[in-house]
Amino acid sequence: MMKGISxxxxxxxxxxxxxxANIDIVLxxxxxxKRAECYEYLHPHTKMYCGDINDDQLRxxxxxxxxxxxxxxxxxxxxCQGVSSLGKNKKQEHFVEDPRNYLVFRVFEFIDSCxxxxxxxxxxxxxxxxxxxxxxxxxxxxxxxxxxxxRDYAIEYAVLNAKDYGICQSRxxxxxxxxxxxxxxxWPEKQPEITLQQAIGDLxxxxxxxxxxxxxxxxxxxxxxxxxxxxxxxxxxxxxxxPVYYPKKEDGTRIRGFHNTFKRMVWDAPCPTRTTxxxxxxxxxxxxxxxxxxxxxxxxxxxxxxxxxxxVSSIPKDIVFPEWANDTFLxxxxxxxxxxxxxxxxxxxxxx
Numbered sequence: 001m002m003k004g005i006s007x008x009x010x011x012x013x014x015x016x017x018x019x020x021a022n023i024d025i026v027l028x029x030x031x032x033x034k035r036a037e038c039y040e041y042l043h044p045h046t047k048m049y050c051g052d053i054n055d056d057q058l059r060x061x062x063x064x065x066x067x068x069x070x071x072x073x074x075x076x077x078x079x080c081q082g083v084s085s086l087g088k089n090k091k092q093e094h095f096v097e098d099p100r101n102y103l104v105f106r107v108f109e110f111i112d113s114c115x116x117x118x119x120x121x122x123x124x125x126x127x128x129x130x131x132x133x134x135x136x137x138x139x140x141x142x143x144x145x146x147x148x149x150x151r152d153y154a155i156e157y158a159v160l161n162a163k164d165y166g167i168c169q170s171r172x173x174x175x176x177x178x179x180x181x182x183x184x185x186x187w188p189e190k191q192p193e194i195t196l197q198q199a200i201g202d203l204x205x206x207x208x209x210x211x212x213x214x215x216x217x218x219x220x221x222x223x224x225x226x227x228x229x230x231x232x233x234x235x236x237x238x239x240x241x242x243p244v245y246y247p248k249k250e251d252g253t254r255i256r257g258f259h260n261t262f263k264r265m266v267w268d269a270p271c272p273t274r275t276t277x278x279x280x281x282x283x284x285x286x287x288x289x290x291x292x293x294x295x296x297x298x299x300x301x302x303x304x305x306x307x308x309x310x311x312v313s314s315i316p317k318d319i320v321f322p323e324w325a326n327d328t329f330l331x332x333x334x335x336x337x338x339x340x341x342x343x344x345x346x347x348x349x350x351x352x
Contacts, residue, residue: 012039230301276335314341
């Protein structure tokens with residue numbers, strides 16, 4: 001197997017199938033202790049360096065260990081909150097001021113110091129559009145990489161949507177491939193889309209607060225006023241547009257929001273992107289499609305259960321997490337990361 005290193009590893013969910021691609025991630029780095037702990041739980045054979053990659057001692061130690069173990073694959077998934085369209089940075093000037101967006105430059109130190117055959121940098125699509133101060137001017141990340149490594153490496157980039165690669169979720173992600181010119185690394189072939197009906201349509205219907213008895217398939221208790229509004233909301237619609245049964249505050253006044261909040265999904269399309277707020281019906285496209293009931297209302301006035309979230313994120317149904325990993329933690333790290341099957345689809349095409 002080819003040895004690999006993972007930087008900005010988070011909880012390790014995106015790497016669940018990496019070993020199936022004949023890659024052994026032997027080293028990893030993550031800043032946040034709870035995420036590093038989860039990573040170690042999911043990948044017990046990987047040596048985790050928990051700490052700030054900006055720390056010279058930690059970074060140099062990790063680089064030396066990378067060279068010592070003759071690691072040939074580098075996976076870097078720097079934090080995307082600074083460039084996400086759902087984050088606070090809506091304009092270039094905000095982006096420049098966010099220190100998280102410069103962490104990718106730490107990746108260059110590893111490339112400069114080590115002899116990798118393959119390097120994969122993954123982020124949100126907006127990452128490819130942002131400009132970085134470099135050599136006295138603002139430049140995009142791909143031109144910067146071309147200048148630094150274009151002589152020795154082939155460099156390709158693309159935005160791939162998870163729904164095109166066997167995953168029931170519309171989730172575009174940006175990939176930058178950097179690989180030795182004597183190697184081959186084609187892009188994966190597209191696959192037919194999987195609808196929500198195909199993916200989760202066989203699971204039992206649930207009202208809020210109910211537990212099906214199936215592992216991970218339970219529905220949290222919701223606000224009764226919101227539940228009432230969603231019971232009168234058809235698939236593909238937002239309860240905000242209902243003439244009578246709309247989301248209300250405690251004093252009865254109407255809640256205002258974006259057109260895709262308090263909105264049901266549809267059965268005949270992939271799931272919308274699962275964000276870090278996928279546990280809230282008041283966030284974007286988070287409500288189960290539901291089914292029409294005999295009384296004219298709709299079932300399942302709730303967000304997707306953890307099991308449904310796993311399925312549409314290509315996470316194994318029987319996965320086991322640490323006991324302390326609650327729903328909020330899991331939804332956050334799932335919403336921040338790349339679906340594991342999408343990452344697998346990219347790296348499994350590397351010529352070993």
